[in-house]
Amino acid sequence: MNFETQWLQTFFGLYNYWIVVALMMCGLFIVITDGNLIKKVVGLTIFQTSVFILYISMAKVTGATAPIQIEQGTAVYSNPLPHVLILTAIVVSISTTAVALALIVRIKRAYHTVEEDVIQRWDVKKRRSEKRSKPFHE
Amino acid sequence: MSSAQLPILQVIVPLLAAPLCLLINHKLLNWLFTLLVSGFSFVVAALMLWQVSDTGPLSYHLGGWMPPYGIEIRVDQLNAFVALLITAISTLVITSAHTSLENKKDIAPGKHTYFYVAYLLCFAGLLGILVTGDAFNLFVFLEISSLSSYVLIALGRDRRALWASFQYLVMGTIGATFILIGIGLLYMKTGTLNIADLAERLPEMADTRTIFVAFCFFIVGVCLKLALFPLHMWLPNAYAYAPTVVTAFLAASSTKVALYVVVRFVFVVFGVDFSFTTIPLQAVFVTLGTLGVLVASLVAINQQNIKRMLAYSSIAQIGYMVLGLSFGSITGLMASLLHLFNHALMKGALFLTLGAVFYRIGGVSLKHFQGIGRHMPFTLAAFVIGGVSIIGMPLTVGFVSKWYLLQAAIAQGWYLVSVIILVGSLLSVIYIWKVVDAAYFKPALVNQAQLKEAPLSLLIPVWVLVLANLYFGMDTRLTVTLTDQVATQLMHIEVLP
Incomplete structure (x- = not known):
């Protein structure tokens, strides 16, 4: 086998990790660049999902079964532990999304917008007016 | 009570108490119940520390499954020490919570139950x-702690609290996911999740790129939670707009716990050898620590809102703690752990003082502080002592940790770093003085005839913390011996794996 085919084989053999990296970067990119809060949450979810795939694919053994022993013998089975861990991580991710969406609902009520730049403009304005105003001791 | 059950009680009691609070659903009873739970956790932590110092680490096997297969709860001097600190602060903060939350400007009426539920979850x-x-x-x-602290911050009355909470949520989730990636890569390589087991297996494979990447992801993730400069963007707004009780609790506990995680992973799991020779952690921590001290202190000087000012001061103090870690020496680690303890005492005291001022005046900007020194002498005296402690004057705790930090820097021969430590102290003189100046030397703004001293229920926790500031500043035997032992143990793990 010459060098080039070997390199290609490694490249495509690790395809699951390329998917993980691509998804992770997409997610992070959306979180950082998008001004819409809902889209930020979507990006965050994509980012988290990529990590789930990382965990799940690393536990998979090619040609292996689920870890259930049907008959005596040495069957090859996939590692169940990362799958269980990810079950927990999915629950965490869902609760994070739920809290984030609940916050967005309240932000929408308080600011009448879900755009980051508008919210920040409001806040800057408010801080300036606070600096000028005189407080009255009650 | 059998002492073997202590480690699990520490977690399970607050965790189960949280839903019970929802069932009780009564302002006063919820407060008493939370106070009871917090006090109980404090007693458990004290017993654990006493036992651990006596007989060595405690290990509890969840569900009777032996580690490394089952989940282990492991308590040694390091985490018993931090747990004692957190539970003590929590008990004091909760003592003042009932009166503080009466203020309608702090938290919406009718939201008290949610506060106690989220608080207990965060505590657990x-x-x-x-x-x-x-x-x-x-x-x-x-x-669990992060999600509940997002809720706690969003309880603030100002609508900016919502935005701060959302920003913290985004940053916090990215941080937590980074930690998850780090743990995943570690598991991939070692096949274990048990911390003691990880520490044992890692040295063999320390030179692989997977472990290198795992370390980077993990440390960056925790530093986001720690709010190490430049990852601190979420902190000032979150502290400034959250209810004052929440700010006092979070400032004194959540960043401290994140620092504990850094210490545990850098010194125990990865080992000093790996962290400081394979990875240029020293250079990174020194740069970020010193920059954090300087930049955050300078920004703090410019703040009008005192809560925001103290939040920036917190970022600077985190810089000091990280600087202590970066020396990689026993004295440095000791200084860092001492500062962890001391900073919790002083920031707890200062934020609770702000709570008392907020209760009477309804605002905490510099203008609100004008001329109140004569009307609220005890509150402002507490602020002055807490401030002096931040500056690091002798006879206060701030001095003790900065003294050890300076010693560590000089022992290393890093004179520039020692100068920066002192400059940071001088900068804190400026921002603390601005408050003192406003409170004592500026004329009052409006009629202050009705302005009274803060109620006792707010003053007592403040003064307990202030006296602790003074006591541990003068009698350093307990804290210094303990942190010295812990630091020696942690540094020896490298020699005896």
């Missing part, structure tokens, strides 16, 4: 991070 999560001996468990507890 933080204690869980401290006592657990399992890396994945640590992630789960971290998320």
Whole structure:
């Protein structure tokens, strides 16, 4: 086998990790660049999902079964532990999304917008007016 | 009560108390119940520390499964020490919570139950991070504490609290996911999640790129939670707009727990050898620590809102703690742990003082502080002592930790760093003085005839913390001996794996 085919084989053999990296970067990119809060949450979810795939694919053994022993013998089975861990991580991710969406609902009520730049403009304005105003001791 | 059950009680009691609060659903009863739970956790932490110092680490096997297969709860001097600190602060903060939350400007009426539920969950999560001996468990507890602290921050009356909470949520989730990636890569390589087991297996494969990447992801993730400069963007707004009780609790506990995680992973799991020779952690921590001290202190000087000012001061103090870690020496680690303890005492005292001022005046900007020194002498005296402690004057705790930090820097021969430590102190003189100047030397703004001293229920916790500031500043035997022992143990793990 010459060098080039070997390199290609490694490249495509690790395809699951390329998917993980691509998804992770997409997610992070959306979180950082998008001004819409809902889209930020979507990006965050994509980012988290990529990590789930990382965990799940690393536990998979090619040609292996689920870890259930049907008959005596040495069957090859996939590692169940990362799958269980990810079950927990999915629950965490869902609760994070739920809290984030609940916050967005309240932000929408308080600011009448879900755009980051508008919210920040409001806040800057408010801080300036606070600096000028005189407080009255009650 | 059998002492073997102590480690699990530390987590399970606040965790189960949280839903019970929802059932009780009564302002006063909820407060008493939370106070009871917090006090109980404090007693448990004290017993654990006493026992651990006596007989060595405690290990509790969840569900009777032996580690490394089952989840282990492991308590040694390091986490028992931090747990004692967190539970003590929590008890004091909760003591003042009932009166403080009466203020309608602090929290919406009718939201008290949610406050106590989220508070107990956050408390349980933080204690869980401290006592657990399992890396994945640590992630789960971290998320429990983070999710509940987003809720706590969003309880603030100002609408900016919502935005601050959302920003913290985004940053915090990215941080937690980074930690998850780090733990995943570690598991991939070692096949274990038990922290003690990880520490044992890692040296063999320390030179692989997977471990290198795992380290980077993990440390960056925790530093986001720690709010190390330049990852601190979420902190000032979150502290400034959250209810004052929440700010006092979070400032004194959540960043401390994150620092504990850094210490545990850098010194125990990865080992000093790996962290400081294979990875240029020293250079990174020194740069970020010193920059954090300087930049955050300078920004603090410019703040009008005192809560924001103290939040920036917190970032500077985190810089000091990280600087202490970066020396990689016993004195440095000791200074860092001492500062962890001392900073919790002084920031707890200062934020609770702000709570008392807020209760009477309804605002905490510099203008609100004008001329109140004569009307609220005890509150402002507490602020002055807390401030002096931040500056690091002798006879206060701030001096003790800065003294050890300076010693560590000089022993290393890093004179520039020692100068920066002193400059940071001088900068803190400026921002603390601005408040003192406003409170004592500026004329009052409006009629202050009705302005009274803060109620006793707010003053007592403040003064307990202030006296602790003075006591541990003068009698350093307990803290210094303990941190010295812990630091020696941690540094020896490198020699005897």
